Amino acid sequence: MPFLAKSQGFQVNLFGEKQIGMGHTGTGVALDGAAVVFNPGAVVTLPDNYIQGGVSPLVFQSDFNPSGTNTQYHTLDKKAYPFSFYGAFGPKKGIWKLGLGVYTPFGGLADWGQSWQGRYVLESLDLKAIYFQPTLSIKISENLSIGAGFVYNRGSVDLTKAIPLSYTNGQDGQAELTGSGKGYGWNAGIYYKSADFTAGFSHRSQVTTTISGGNAIFTVPASIQPNFPQPNTFTATIPLPAVNSIGIGLYPTKKWILAFDINYVSWNTYKNLEFDYSKTSTILTNTKSPRNYKDAYTFRAGAQYKASDEVDLRFGTGYGTTAVSDGYVTPEAPDANRVYLTGGLGFKFTKQFDFDLVFEYEHLLSRTQTNIESQLSGTFETNVFIPGVSLAYHW
Amino acid sequence: MKFIKNSLYIFAGVILFTACKPDIKTPTLTKGNADFSRYISIGNSLTAGYADGGLYLAGQQVSYPSIIANQMKSVGGGNFTQPLFGSNEANGSGYLTLTGFSSTGLPVTANVTNNLAIRDVLKVEGFGNVTLYNKYAGTDINNYGVPGIKLYNITYAPYGNLNGFFERLLPGKAPNNTTTYLQFVTAKPFTFFSNWLGNNDALGYATSGGAGDVLTDKTTFAGLYQLLITTLTANGAKGVVATVPDVTAIPYFNTVTVDAVLAGVKQANPQAQALYVNALSSPSTTGTYAARPATNKDLLILTFNTGLIGTPVTTPYGPLPYGLTQFTPIDNQYVLDQNEVALTQDYVNTYNQTIKSVAASSGLAVFDAYTFLNNIKTNGLIEDGIPLSSNYISGGIFSLDGVHLTPRGYAIVANEFIKAINSKYGSNIPLTNITNYTGVKLP
Numbered sequence: 001m002p003f004l005a006k007s008q009g010f011q012v013n014l015f016g017e018k019q020i021g022m023g024h025t026g027t028g029v030a031l032d033g034a035a036v037v038f039n040p041g042a043v044v045t046l047p048d049n050y051i052q053g054g055v056s057p058l059v060f061q062s063d064f065n066p067s068g069t070n071t072q073y074h075t076l077d078k079k080a081y082p083f084s085f086y087g088a089f090g091p092k093k094g095i096w097k098l099g100l101g102v103y104t105p106f107g108g109l110a111d112w113g114q115s116w117q118g119r120y121v122l123e124s125l126d127l128k129a130i131y132f133q134p135t136l137s138i139k140i141s142e143n144l145s146i147g148a149g150f151v152y153n154r155g156s157v158d159l160t161k162a163i164p165l166s167y168t169n170g171q172d173g174q175a176e177l178t179g180s181g182k183g184y185g186w187n188a189g190i191y192y193k194s195a196d197f198t199a200g201f202s203h204r205s206q207v208t209t210t211i212s213g214g215n216a217i218f219t220v221p222a223s224i225q226p227n228f229p230q231p232n233t234f235t236a237t238i239p240l241p242a243v244n245s246i247g248i249g250l251y252p253t254k255k256w257i258l259a260f261d262i263n264y265v266s267w268n269t270y271k272n273l274e275f276d277y278s279k280t281s282t283i284l285t286n287t288k289s290p291r292n293y294k295d296a297y298t299f300r301a302g303a304q305y306k307a308s309d310e311v312d313l314r315f316g317t318g319y320g321t322t323a324v325s326d327g328y329v330t331p332e333a334p335d336a337n338r339v340y341l342t343g344g345l346g347f348k349f350t351k352q353f354d355f356d357l358v359f360e361y362e363h364l365l366s367r368t369q370t371n372i373e374s375q376l377s378g379t380f381e382t383n384v385f386i387p388g389v390s391l392a393y394h395w
Numbered sequence: 396m397k398f399i400k401n402s403l404y405i406f407a408g409v410i411l412f413t414a415c416k417p418d419i420k421t422p423t424l425t426k427g428n429a430d431f432s433r434y435i436s437i438g439n440s441l442t443a444g445y446a447d448g449g450l451y452l453a454g455q456q457v458s459y460p461s462i463i464a465n466q467m468k469s470v471g472g473g474n475f476t477q478p479l480f481g482s483n484e485a486n487g488s489g490y491l492t493l494t495g496f497s498s499t500g501l502p503v504t505a506n507v508t509n510n511l512a513i514r515d516v517l518k519v520e521g522f523g524n525v526t527l528y529n530k531y532a533g534t535d536i537n538n539y540g541v542p543g544i545k546l547y548n549i550t551y552a553p554y555g556n557l558n559g560f561f562e563r564l565l566p567g568k569a570p571n572n573t574t575t576y577l578q579f580v581t582a583k584p585f586t587f588f589s590n591w592l593g594n595n596d597a598l599g600y601a602t603s604g605g606a607g608d609v610l611t612d613k614t615t616f617a618g619l620y621q622l623l624i625t626t627l628t629a630n631g632a633k634g635v636v637a638t639v640p641d642v643t644a645i646p647y648f649n650t651v652t653v654d655a656v657l658a659g660v661k662q663a664n665p666q667a668q669a670l671y672v673n674a675l676s677s678p679s680t681t682g683t684y685a686a687r688p689a690t691n692k693d694l695l696i697l698t699f700n701t702g703l704i705g706t707p708v709t710t711p712y713g714p715l716p717y718g719l720t721q722f723t724p725i726d727n728q729y730v731l732d733q734n735e736v737a738l739t740q741d742y743v744n745t746y747n748q749t750i751k752s753v754a755a756s757s758g759l760a761v762f763d764a765y766t767f768l769n770n771i772k773t774n775g776l777i778e779d780g781i782p783l784s785s786n787y788i789s790g791g792i793f794s795l796d797g798v799h800l801t802p803r804g805y806a807i808v809a810n811e812f813i814k815a816i817n818s819k820y821g822s823n824i825p826l827t828n829i830t831n832y833t834g835v836k837l838p
Contacts, residue, residue: 061417062417063417066779067826068814069825069828071421072418072421117779120779120830168836220837223495363417375777375778379419381419
């Protein structure tokens, strides 16, 4: 089901405006409350308590050129609103801090419209996953701290596609699957801080999310409708994959922070996308579509330069390998190896208020594929534009 | 604060600069070493856009030559004029529509009988009745598809009086026409042609259950095919030809099966042991016919009325149930029996050897429809996420008559022609989007 945006498959790595500006680094550097997701072990090292929130209204622009043609189909301009909220509280310079994170690590929004050549594979997909993560972070020694959180996921899906059954006026049948579900997991990290550098490792577990009792709506010509029993429901399970991250932060001068992260995403657990219907017929059968994702890496680098007491400049870049093997690329996640550039501005209006702006441009390299299951054949190319804004209050 | 303001301006500038849609570099379209400026199509009902048991405007508008011509426009193709029926005669010869499904899931069809283009019925001595259609008023024609025509007919001068669809295109009226099909299609210059003749030389025999028509002699076929191609290429035109499909690859012969009919009969009449057919003794044109129990290798035609089975037939031995005894076999015209199938296949294979060898020696592109449709019969076909097969109605490729194609089927065929042309002539005609064309329309 899935889909889109930032980073492999349908991972959305928009966890904090400061970190996005620095190329999505943050496992080995603790800048603010977003440490709750980047590395629970680092939360206790934050000098202040934090309440912060941000949103990254992204536009996913994908382009498809069917093989043997000079036609191009573009996705409609639809905005998704991945967001994040964090809180971190504890005694000043204490050995513990409690944290809470609400964030959207997976999601997808791709709307190809109802007239494009691949509409029998997918018209639109809107997938959301919202993680709620209460967290405890503890300082073990002067240099070392750890942390862990419990993850509850609230997921939802809305998928539409055309059915190749024609009405007498030539119109297609339509299928829409909508539903929501939940899943559980955890997040843990360890953080090391010395005078010269900081380093961290974190693990976010797989969150297997099951959508059951979702609505399965099939609109087809009346003579064939008995083969598409209504009302109907579906069940589907998506394994949102585990992510291992390792990162380091360097502080060459008082004005500069350099950060590097490597992520390893265990996508290979996503083997099939299955829909089981509560009512089936000789025509409407349960489906099992091979996905056969593979594990993926992202390499990230970023920097922050303190231009003045009020202004921080940030920039970063990264490269991600695709999770989707040849033959399995679909319009729901027209995935490919990708590069991105980020830039950000941080303003400190007062000692307590941070206002951060960020912009990211991400490019998925052009990929020419014939999908084994659908035989949809052609070239995908995708750009993602992600502005972002956040406010943080810390004391 | 000035610094902050400048920073914001730069930031906004970066956003505007990069916020553009991706643009894939698509292949450059070229005509290669062919010239598509005047393309003509030669062929039978498939070429004319015949579907659902008739030739009508909506079918003509999605004929595969018109789809090919439309795609050729981006590589120098010219106008492509089809002899379309007018809007007041849009239903042409009449055709079948699907009105629903019976309680047992069988399709129910009805004939469209209004807005026809029929002008007269001509009685031809020694031949039979010929339905005549309103004359096509235009003078320009690119699509010369004539339903029913065989390769065997292309040099026969009176043919314009015996085929109403051909008569419709000719300037003169039956029974006074003397222009042969070959003369007619080559009267005006052209730069590129497609030719898909030959199907009816075998199909006429097959669809009549081997009873109402004859197979065109193999040597005659070879001679006429060579003549046709020599004439078409005489002025340097290039072209594409297609092979003749295996007649058993179409739902007309694969939908009503002996096993299924017998199973139905046994439900009502458990004593029934077998269906009987009047079958050819050997796969030869000189074979004789005799009744024998049917097997699933005998192919019943799509239009066979299974309600006939078991109805009493008067015989010298008293009334006996139709189709269930050796004295009351299913009539020859309803069944293409195993030896008739083998005989037809033998002829089709020989025709196709001729087509391929003549095309090769003339440097023409070949769309191997025989192989393509047999592959679909065996393996099905998936394109753009659409599961397609040779099944009647649900397969999406064959129209309600079980022989001719749906708009989507014709679009798929057009793409296969285009692939053959591109590969032979180094051209790059873009493929059409088959999802713009429907399968069987459902009420």
